[in-house]
Structures are given as structure tokens and as C-alpha cells.
Amino acid sequence: MYKYDSYDQQMVDTRVAEFRDQVRRRLSGDLTEEQFRPLRLQNGLYLQLHAYMLRVAVPYGTLNSAQMKVLGDIADKYDRGYGHFTTRQNIQYNWIKLEDTPDILADLAAVEMHAIQTSGNCIRNISSDQYAGAAADEIVDPRPYAELLRQWSSFHPEFLTLPRKFKIAVIASETDRAAMRLHDIGIKMVKNAAGEIGAQFYVGGGMGRTPMIGPMIKEFVPLDHLITYSEACLRVYNRYGRRDNKYKARIKILVHELGKDEYTRQVEEELAHLLTMGIEPPIAELERIKQYFTDPAFEADASDDLDLSDPDFRLWVERNTHAHKQAGYVIANVSLKPVGGIPGDATADQIRLMAQLAKDYSFDELRVTHAQNIVFPHVKKADLYTLWKALDEAGIGTANLDTVGDIIACPGLDYCSLANARSIPVAQKISERFGSSEKQAEIGELKLKISGCINACGHHHAGHIGILGVDKKGVENYQLLLGGCEGADTSLGKITGPGFDENGIVDAVEKATEVYLSNKQDGERFLDTYRRIGMDPFKEAIYG
Amino acid sequence: MKILTGNDLKTGAVTWWTGVGWSLDVNDATDVGDEGAKIIAREEGAQNVFAAYVIDGEKTSEGVRPAHIKDRIRALGPTVRPDLTLKPSDPEAVNWVI
DSSP: OOOOOHHHHHHHHHHHHHHHHHHHHHHHTSSOHHHHHHHHHTTTEEEOSSSEEEEEOOGGGEEEHHHHHHHHHHHHHTSSSEEEEOTTSOEEEEEEOGGGHHHHHHHHHTTTOOOTTSSSSSBOOOEEOTTTTTBTTBSSOSHHHHHHHHHHHTTOGGGSSOSSOBOEEEEOBSSOOSOGGGSSEEEEEEEOTTSOEEEEEEESOBOTTSOBOOOEEEEEEEGGGHHHHHHHHHHHHHHHSOSSOGGGOSHHHHHHHHOHHHHHHHHHHHHHHHHTTTOSOOHHHHHHHHGGGOOOOOOTTOOOOOOOOSHHHHHHHHHHEEEBSSTTEEEEEEOSOOTTOOTTEEEHHHHHHHHHHHHHHSTTEEEEOTTSOEEEEEEEGGGHHHHHHHHHHTTOOOOOTTSTTSOEEOOGGGTOSSOSSOSHHHHHHHHHHTOSHHHHHHHOSOOEEEESSTTOTTOGGGSSEEEEEEEETTEEEEEEEEOOBOSTTOBOOEEOSSOBOHHHHHHHHHHHHHHHHHHOOTTOOHHHHHHHHOSHHHHHHHHO | OEEEEEEOTTTOOEEEEOSSSEESOGGGOOOOTTOHHHHHHHHHHTTSOEEEEEEEEEEETTEEEESSHHHHHHHHOOTTOGGGSSOTTOGGGGGGTO
């Protein structure tokens, strides 16, 4: 994985020193909260419901074991013994003290991490496919391109005060595992007829209060225009994005209001101008970055055999592992969704255990997924049982990936100052209702996503079943959505009808699954059945 | 009653105006009447608290109860982690929020 050069390290170290001084001035009273607020937000420090919250960036979700260990140590030393992995492939700490923050950032900088641009109207952490570099179906590893974009977007002086926040995802497979078309810019690395690698650009997607699927605006951008084209997209947005209304300030609104064709025309015009300025980094820089993403030293003759005599292990292998490009290896997913647990939370001990297991069994690498799980990308099949046993003993060996138990949920009103309703208790109740592995097996793939407000951090628009918590005259109320999907066939969920209370929404989810089970045809997932039979049978069962 | 809440500058902890200072316990909150804005200006100016605001609440037999669920969760702690609330030994405390 990428290693900081002296420029990267100097930038991060300088920022730590700068923020240390800003915190000192805040605590001494030299800075008011009004003056300090934008400074702390630029360093990922929010004020949430109970305390300060620190969001730490995990670029394209990739971590090494030393970094993961430090994340666990921070949870112990500065927080309350746990961290929360987020739908942006980051980690958040919920109980941070202001006076500790500079030391935390220094600890992070020591392992080439930071919290810069995890808040504010700038380009946020770039997300990617959690199976990058390991999946058999990718045409190229997307991470070098994501890293180049990270370097371009970090401290980019023109894009630190955009009309609104800006999120970019990069993938390189037909299977979209990063919700690419629900980003401000989604980039899909593709191969053209001549066999050259380039970037396909989708612009103006997003969730939030106005969900939109990003349209493709450019089929093939050559690699030597990747940054320049990105710059052109951002420049048009920065110039014309709505700054007068924060609810209409995302790029999706601009693309929608201008129309895809006019927005694209303006991007091309800007591109032509930018090409005269020579801002594209030399292709040698991309080649330099690529050197950090070469394959680990796989054993060429690693055995493909797996002893599946332990039924619990067999179930976990079936549910939580994914084919690897290298024979004898698998991609192993750790579900942070034990039955009745808090989605995305992991204790300091669990985090450190995963760090050690990555060191021992996954070439020192881990990934954070936007579904709030952890991935060991390169595990030798011969090591898989030992790995799973260690996870299971630590309470994170649950076999439920992509099932109804693998719920995405935002922190909701239990932690978030923007939320209108609690998400986690609903997730826990659904997880318990569908806790049996037999029930999960019967239902199969079902992506359930819960947000505690319209900002949609829990991706409810993209859930096969989505739940949106709202405030109805001071009482929590939950709307049910069906038919969302974030993959290659991205679709937005539709609201079934009137909302429910906390227990009612769990019953409604169960009724929806019963409609699926009584109507499904061979090989159909919940989503497939919904798309075939439509909303009416579900509404009838839920409200009838 | 009108009660005044904010966050402690160093820790970010939720605090409640008692009439003479700030407390972590909502039951210490006092009715500030129409004085909220004046107290906020003075206390924020003195760096004793930040992000302060006035909310509605009522005095009940169980103590002071903020009117809105968001402030009740602020007062108690996350309902999904009873061990991290202000009443870790009372598993029923989360029912007070709802």
C-alpha cells in the first residue's frame, strides 16, 4: 500500500502542529467558538450529541496493521474503548476531549494517517472497492488512481470552500461494490477497444434529501487527462453550484438543473482551457504510485483445499468469503454486525486483534467497507480456519454478510446532532428478529439500510429495504422504502406509505420478507422479486 | 420551564445551568425564565461553556425532563449503550428517554 513521501509526512506533521496551537488558543480564550469551529472541522473534529467526535480518514478504506493497531489504541487511550466504522470507510470516535485532540492527531500522523478533509465543504475521503487488488473481476487495481486523486484533492486551494461537501468513488470492476453512481463523482476504470486503461466519469449522483443516480458524462478519459478532467468537473461546479441554499448546493442539483448535456459541454470547455495550462501530473507520478500497490508475495502453489467439517466455519466461509484472483487465497469479510449488536462498532481489543490477524494472515492489509465491515483481502485458504476461530472467539465471527442481519445503520439520534430518530435500536431489533442463520439462509441476499435523518448517512435510498427515521411532532417515526440498490443496476428505493413506530417498522420488514418468500422464483433475490412483482403486493401485506 | 444547556469546552460533555454554575446532571437544571440569552452571553464569554441554547422542559416527580427526545438523549447518554449513560447501574433508565 501507499507510503508517505517526505512531502506527505511534512504536510500532515505541520497540520498537527498548527492544530495544536489552535487548540491552545481556543482553551486559553484567544479564539471564540465561532472562530474555532471551522478550524476544528477542517481537522475532523465535530461536536455531536454527547461530546466532541473525531472522524479519521481511511483513504479508499485501506489500512495496514500498524495503522489499525493505532486506531485500537486511540479507542482505549482517548475514548471509551471502542470506535465506529462508517459508511465512508472511515472511523469515528464519539467521546473525544478537545485537549487530547492534538495528541491523537500526532499518534495518527506517526502511522501516516490524519483527519484532514473529513468534514467541511471540500473533497472528502475518496472511497473505493474494498476488494481492490484482490478481486478476480477487476480490470486493474483502482487504488493507484484513488491515491493520485487523494493527492490532487488534499489541500487543493481552489476546492477547500466548495458550495457543499464533495465525495468521489473509484472502482475498476463491473461489479460495483462502492455505490459509485451515488457519489458526486463516480469513476469507473475501464479498458477501451485498443486495450488502454482510462476512466469513465459519472457525475451528479448522491443520496441525502434529493437522491439521484449519477449519469455517465464521459465514456473514456485517458489516464493522462484524469486529474485535468476531474479539475474541470470541479471547476464548473465551484463556479455555478448553488451557494445560496445549502439544500440545493450539491453538484447533483447543478447537473440536474443544467441538464447532463449542458453540464458536460461546460466541462469540456473548461477541460480545453485547463489543457493549455499543463496541470496534469506526469504519468511517471502515477507509475511511482503504482509501485506501492503491487501484489504481495503470494505462494504460487498454495492449496485450494479447505476443511469444512466444522459446520459453523462452513457457514462463515459460504457467507463471508469472496473469490480471490490468486488460487489458494480468499477474501475474508469480518461482519461487525453480531446479532443484536451496534452496526460498525468494534472494541479496542477487537480492532487490535484484527490488526494482528492482518499481520499474521493477510500480508499486513485490511480494508474498511462502506457497509461498515472489515476485510482481510489476501488470506491463504490454509490459514482461514485459524483466522475465523480467532475472530469468532472475539465475537466478530458472525456469518451474515449481505444478509438481513448485515445492516448498515448511521449513528442516528443516539449520537448524532443532526438525526431525527434513532437508527441503532431499530437495527438491533431487526437483527434479533432475523437472528437465526436458517432464517437468513432462507431469505438470502437482502441489503437493509437505516438512516436516522434525511441526510442518508445510512444509505437508506440504496437498500433493498431502506428505513428512514423522521421526527413526527417530537416522536420517532420510521418510513419504509423498497427497491433500492447500489450496484451496477443502481436504483432508488420507493416509500411504501405511512410510517411506523419502532416496533411497527420491525413488523413491516418481516411482512416484506414474507411477501418475498411467498413470491420468489428460482434464484431470485429479494430485490429481483420486488422488481418483478412491484410495490403493490408488499403494500397490501404491510398495510392491508 | 426554560432550561439552559451547553457543552463543556474541554470535554464537550453536555452540561446544564444550575443557577450558579454548570452540572452534568439534568436534574440540577434550573428555570432560567427569560434570562437564557443573557446567561449564555456571559457564560460563553467567560469560556465556561459553548454551543449553549435554551430548551423547554418540565419538572416531574422523577426530576427535570427536557421536552424533546433529542435533549433527553443528551441528558442521559446513548440509549444503546446503557453502560455509558449517566445511570449505568439502572438498565431501565433508557425508558425515561422514550
